[in-house]
Amino acid sequence: MEEEILKVKNERENIIKTYSAKPIKNTYLDDLAQNSRDLQYVTIKEIIEETPDVKSFILIPDPTKETSELIPFKAGEYISLKMFIDNAYVTRAYSLSSNPKDSLKEYRITIKRVEKGLVSNIMLDEMKVGDGLTISKPVGEFGYNPIRDENNIIAIAGGSGITPFMSLAYEIENNYPQAELTVFYAVKTYDDIIFKKEIDHFNKKSKRVKFVVSLTREEKEGYLKGHFNKEMLEPYMKEFNTVLMCGPKTLYQDMNEILNEFNIPKKCVHFENFFIDYTPNIKDEYELKVILKNDFVITKCHSDETLLVAMEKAEIKAPSMCRVGICGFCKSILLEGKVKMIGSNMVSTLAENDYIHPCVTYPESDIVLRLDI
Amino acid sequence: MIYDYLIVGAGMGGLSAGLNLALHKKKTLILEKNDLPGGLVTTFKRGRFEFDTSLYDVYDYGDDVHVGLFQDILKKYEIEIETKVVPFNIRLKDLSTRSNYVIKGEIKDFLIELERLNEGSINSLREFMKITKEIHDALELLKDHEPINKEEYPNFYKYLEYDALSALKDLQMPEETINRMGFFWLELGSPLNKLSFIDFAIFMYKIIFKKDVVLLNNALDFSLKLAARFQELGGRLYYNSLVVSVTKKGKIYIVKTQDDLEYKAKHIIFNTSKRYAYSNILKEHEKEINKLENARSLSPNGVIVYLGLNRSIEELGLKNYKYYQFNTLNSEKNVGYMMNINHETFSAVVPNVVNPKASPKNTTILILKKIFFGDVFQNLNKSNYKSFKEEVAEDLITKFEEAFKIDIREFIEEIEVATPITIERYTNSINGSFYGYMAKGYDNPIHRLISYPDEEVKDFSFVGASSLFGANVDNAFYSGYYITEELLNKKEN
CATH class of the missing domain: 3.10.20.30 (Beta-grasp domain)
Structure with a gap:
């Protein structure tokens, strides 16, 4: 090796020699990155019967399984519940319905009974306070983004599609003073309304968050009747609006027709894929x-x-x-x-x-x- | 089965190493922690937009006549990709001098523009071009362990210990011209006064003599092609395989993954930084390694904002492929600014300007990137992480709109933000750094190369952006080739 090159090599070697031999520590960001784990272990703190076939579960961290704090979430995100039932590893995605502000300490998920559903029936019938669950970190792309979205938010929920919007109501109230949210919530009957107390609370107290509930199969004072239509939405529309939808596919189809009449650009309409629906031609x-x-x-x-x-x-x-x-x-x-x-x-x-x-x-x-x- | 080589990570370095070993009929296994190959050379989808995470320009590729090293190695691996040469089309704004100008065309147009802006630069620029070629040729000899003749390569020796700034001054290049040409330092993550002149010259050589290209298909397509070819050559690649430990049993290494599977191999190649490998996988604290790690600096990390806009580039008035704003073009001073989270230096890429297929018709992708020196993220925590992402995006969008008088906000259909946490979680890059270890002092790629034979660890090799040749895809890819060539040659001798 030429002398000049050798000199450079020795120089590097000598410099390295002067440094400490102590193991190097993680940086602050390394710790932060490594701490947001993919799985979280939680305990059921409380079970709330919302309607005859819907229950909410308050989940708190289980420090005995290395979950001392939960991972904060943004309204609209969901967790995946991991279970082992009848010799099968199964998962189910549930939107978080609680106040994101409390998310280090607790999550709320809200589950509706699905006919012959494997997970929902076990959750509703067998789970009790104190039971442990394994869940994913919060994930998802649905929700309000202050940069992308307009200040006037119209949220449209069908049935259990209300869950992410309950969380969104808190988020708008806490974090986004420029935004106004109106949640249109369609349910079959009065008894099917989930989060009734919280909805009433927002309608009484909040200046920027409002819930408009419509009953599709029942008439009752103080509630709209039937599926949402142009006339029902019109009073809440402004010059620029962002529409968020969550519910069955039929809701999106109906709403798209109505939204076309308001000339809302596609970029202002977002929906959460909640269900898949497919029947094959031949059973095989x-x-x-x-x-x-x-x-x-x-x-x-x-x-x-x-x-x-x-x-x-x-x-x-x-x-x-x-x-x-x-x-x-x-x-x-x-x-x-x-x-x-x-x-x-x-x-x-x-x-x-x-x-x-x-x-x-x-x-x-x-x-x-x-x-x- | 005992593999000849086990590679930890299917990033550019790991895939390239795997391809070369498989080509030489070595039993090779790559274990990748993610479910796709490529590391940061990947693509994600939001709505109708497909965003390439980090790869926009490929350096050292060239065209049919001027074949770059990257193209050359891909040919060896028999991998064909569709590319397009990218001419300069850069708008650059310097806040300190209030200048705002466009660099357009071929390299000669850039040099003519530099002369126009500062008469009398041309001689030093010509001299610099000649020297880059000389240094490039000398480095090829060094890589091949051949002697470098002092009479033939006087400038290699003369500038071996110079930083880029001192060398350009020595070439009588006017300071304004140094600054204007030197804006490229941002692509290397190290200012001109820290960057070795040899490494700066090599980078400029690639730009001057081997044209950079864009990939006409997305970045993930490229990574999948590499992975497919590797498997076609008989290599084995498993995804969802985070390596958690490597232990020795006799002459064989036992590699364990998070899902409790075990593999055996004679030699381990890490497509991770040395620091990650030693603290997280080997869990050994060797004195020599610790000293080296303590002596090194990490390169800057940063944030990237990916925007899908619902208008065409014409409608938006986005005429340039790249946009840069600098607090000052003096890189040394600018690093001072860049230690503050609110600094004004950023870059932007509009892939649609060079590749109309970059997004659906009448839409545009705009990617904004800002890097930071030092610890600017001390206030970041779990609770404010989501709002932090919104704040940085807000900041970058506002800065871009103000700097270039272009409205984009109302056309944002999709937005995604990558932070150092995102980068670190996906690639295990320490501190979420973009460019591996910082090129600085005696830890520039030239120094790593010179000391490589001495610093090599028995049975362990390191490839990728944190290894020999530094950041950028071409270097990471080349490291995989070069290091495996060295291993194969050594075995033969």
């Missing part, structure tokens, strides 16, 4: 082979059941979060077979490379999947 049973990292599993799958559900039933711990095709957490590679994927929003390149979101994918033949778990 196929073989599903899942190639894992060091193993493979062969099981059955049905044309009316997503590949994620088929994997869960086969005791495969398949990752999942949103279960509506959006978050991409369950992504797998389709090696063989024909499938029907409903409503996923994945980067085009992934689709071109045979990636699928099993949470919204139904089999149409025997299937071979690659899932690196």
Whole structure:
């Protein structure tokens, strides 16, 4: 090595020698990044019967399982509840419905009974105060963004779609003094109204947050009757509006027609994908082979059941979060077979490379999947 | 199965290392903690917009005639990608001199513009161009462990210990011209007075002689192509595989992942920083490594705001591919400004200007980026993290609109913000740094290269932006190639 180059090498060596041999510590940001874990362990502090088929669960951190504080969330975000039921690893996504201000200490999720639903029935019938649960960190892209959105927010909720907006009501009240929120909430009957006390409280006390409740199957004083229409919304519309929607697909279809009449640009309309809805033409049973990292599993799958559900039933711990095709957490590679994927929003390149979101994918033949778990 | 090589991380360095080893028929396994390859060279979707996380320009690629190193290695791996040469189209604003001008066209146009702005610069610029070529050629010899002839490469020796600022002054380049040409320092994350002249010259050589390109498909497409080719060559790649420990048993290393799986290999290549590997995986505290880590500085971290706008570039009046604002073009002074969270220096990229396919018809993607020196995030915590993201986005959007008199706010359809926390969680980069270790003092890439044979650790290698050649995709990618070539050659001898 030439003398000049050697000199540089020695110089570097000598400088390094003068430094301490103590192990280097994490930076402040390293700690912050490493502390926001993917899983949280919580205990049920309280169960509130909201309506005959809806219960709210107040969840608090479980310090015995290394969860001393919960991860703060922004209104609109959800958690994924992880359970092991009947020899199947299952998850369900629930919007957080509590005040984001309290989120270090507690979350509230609100669950409606789904007919024959695996998780909702267990949650409503078997869970009791003190029971432990495993949940994900809060995730999701739905909600109010002060930079993107207009100051006048029109939120439209159908049934249990009210949950993220309850949280949003608190957030607007606490954090965004420039914003006004009107929540349009449609339910079947008076008895089906969730969060009735809180709604009344906002309507009495708040200058910027208002709830307009409509009963679709009952007439009652002080409440609108029927599905929302142009006339009901008109008084609350301003020159510029942002519309947030959460509920069944039919709600979005109905509302889109109405919103067109108000000339609201597409960029001002956001909705949370809450449900997927698909019925296959033919009911059939196929073989599903899942190639894992060091193993493979062969099981059955049905044309009316997503590949994620088929994997869960086969005791495969398949990752999942949103279960509506959006978050991409369950992504797998389709090696063989024909499938029907409903409503996923994945980067085009992934689709071109045979990636699928099993949470919204139904089999149409025997299937071979690659899932690196 | 005992692998010849196990690579921790499928970033640019890891994939490139894997490709070269698989090409040489070595049994190679890559373990990636995320569910996609590429590290920061990836793409995410919001609404109808697909945002490339970090890769916009690819340096050292070139065209058919001037083949850059990056292109050359991709050819070795038999990977074809669609690219387009990017001419200069930069609007630059300097607050200290209140100047605001456009750099447009080829490198010669840039040099002519520098002369026009400051008559008498041209001789020093010509001399500088010649020297970049000489230094480049000398460095090629150094990489090949060949002697560097003093008569043939006098400037390599002359400037070996110079920082970029001192060397350009020595070349009689007027200070204004140094500052105007030197704005590129922002792409390297180290100011001219800290950056080795050798490394600055190499960077400029790539810009002058090997044109930079954009990828016509998205960044994830590129990463997936690399991963697919690696597997085609017989390499094995597992996702969702966070490596948590590496221990030795006889001559073999046992690698454990978070999901309790175990792999065996003879040699481990980390596509992570040394610091991450030693504190989080090896959990060993070797004296020599600790000293080195204590001696080094981390490069700046920062925030990136991704905007999807619902108008075309014409409607928005976004005419330039890149926009820069500097508090001052004097990089040394500017670093002082950049230690304050509210500083005014930022860069912006409008991919649609060079690639109309960057987003759907009549829409535009605008990406704003601001970097920070020192600890500006001390007040950040779990509770204010979400509102912090809104504040930084607000700040950057306002600054961009004011600096360039372009309205964007009312056209924002999608917005996403990446912070150092986002970067660190996704890539395990220490402190969420963008460029690995900072190029500074005797820790510029040239110094790391010179000391590489001595500092090498037995059975462990390091590739990626935190390794030999520093930041930027071409360097990270090249490190994977160079280091595996070294390993393969050593085995042969």
